[in-house]
Amino acid sequence: MTDLDAFITGLPKAELHLHIEGSLEPEQMFEFARRNGVTIPFASVDEVRAAYDFSNLQDFLDIYYAGADVLRTEEDFRDLALAYFDRAAADGVVHAEIFFDPQTHTHRGVPFGVVANGLLAGMAEAEKRHGLTAKLILCFLRHLDEADAFRTLEQAQPWLDQIAGVGLDSSELGHPPSKFARVFAAAAAMGLKRVAHAGEEGPPDYVHEALDLLGVDRLDHGNRSLEDPALVARLARSGMTLTVCPLSNVKLCNVASIDVHPIDRMLRLGLRATVNSDDPAYFGGYVGDNYRAIAKGRELDRDDLVTLARNSFLGSFLSDDEVAGHLAKLDAYVEADA
Numbered sequence: 001m002t003d004l005d006a007f008i009t010g011l012p013k014a015e016l017h018l019h020i021e022g023s024l025e026p027e028q029m030f031e032f033a034r035r036n037g038v039t040i041p042f043a044s045v046d047e048v049r050a051a052y053d054f055s056n057l058q059d060f061l062d063i064y065y066a067g068a069d070v071l072r073t074e075e076d077f078r079d080l081a082l083a084y085f086d087r088a089a090a091d092g093v094v095h096a097e098i099f100f101d102p103q104t105h106t107h108r109g110v111p112f113g114v115v116a117n118g119l120l121a122g123m124a125e126a127e128k129r130h131g132l133t134a135k136l137i138l139c140f141l142r143h144l145d146e147a148d149a150f151r152t153l154e155q156a157q158p159w160l161d162q163i164a165g166v167g168l169d170s171s172e173l174g175h176p177p178s179k180f181a182r183v184f185a186a187a188a189a190m191g192l193k194r195v196a197h198a199g200e201e202g203p204p205d206y207v208h209e210a211l212d213l214l215g216v217d218r219l220d221h222g223n224r225s226l227e228d229p230a231l232v233a234r235l236a237r238s239g240m241t242l243t244v245c246p247l248s249n250v251k252l253c254n255v256a257s258i259d260v261h262p263i264d265r266m267l268r269l270g271l272r273a274t275v276n277s278d279d280p281a282y283f284g285g286y287v288g289d290n291y292r293a294i295a296k297g298r299e300l301d302r303d304d305l306v307t308l309a310r311n312s313f314l315g316s317f318l319s320d321d322e323v324a325g326h327l328a329k330l331d332a333y334v335e336a337d338a
């Protein structure tokens with residue numbers, strides 16, 4: 001039997017909650033700034049890392065949006081995505097469904113197509129290089145208004161056959177899912193899947209809204225659902241996938257420390273929880289680091305880790321046949337290790 005670290009690395013898994021802009025490592029921030037002639041308010045990589053000390057979601061978002069300013073060209077988005085896929089593949093990720101925030105870029109004058117084409121080029125190269133498949137999820141920034149989200153959906157039209165779904169991210173408190181009910185209805189009518197961040201900082205009511213008013217196929221974070229037993233029962237009964245991000249929860253002070261993270265409680269309650277990295281360059285680790293952190297912090301056994309990996313495929317937007325193929329490989333991996 002391999003040791004736990006190696007077992008986690010080799011475990012075939014999907015990543016379902018990853019903001020591609022949040023995979024921008026400080027070294028890459030400097031490289032893109034230099035090649036695009038953009039000035040950044042940091043003198044060194046160490047200075048950037050030292051700034052990643054957040055007390056809440058908004059603290060992080062302010063720095064995250066500032067960092068994204070170095071992304072200007074199709075090549076930047078391609079290189080950014082490819083660097084993430086290289087790291088993900090090394091962590092045993094065989095499929096990734098990645099978020100991008102078009103408004104962060106279109107509001108700076110970077111056209112939607114530059115972002116989308118760059119990311120799609122990175123995805124194509126990752127499949128060639130690693131056999132890693134990926135899907136794109138277009139996230140609306142919830143601190144902006146409904147009209148802006150509708151404009152973004154309009155800009156996405158030429159790329160819709162290459163976009164799997166829509167999501168909702170950014171500042172949660174004060175921006176409930178209800179604000180985007182009509183945009184999500186329009187996206188559903190276009191055949192797009194729907195996900196939303198809910199219950200990261202926001203109350204259980206926001207999770208109810210995501211289910212009832214946005215019709216989400218998957219819930220991003222969802223941690224605060226645990227405060228509402230009836231909601232937990234509903235999520236468990238419906239087999240709703242939760243994309244949980246342990247290191248993010250600690251870094252944004254939503255969970256006091258990894259030792260008290262509720263991931264194992266979620267599993268015991270029958271929730272289809274998955275483990276993901278959210279914004280790995282900002283939160284101290286990629287998906288493998290997240291698995292390792294909870295394995296150690298919550299003393300998860302191999303069966304729990306396999307359940308989490310299994311859930312990542314079950315919760316993905318892959319076809320039933322594709323999911324079955326991944327699960328067969330997962331079973332073979334576990335058997336070979338026994």
Ligand code: HPA
Pocket residue numbers: 019022057064169170171197200248278279
């Ligand atoms: O963790 C997050 N929460 C909400 N919005 C985000 N945008 C990037 N990361 C996040």
Ligand SMILES: [Zn+2]
Pocket residue numbers: 017019169197220278
């Ligand atoms: Zn997120």
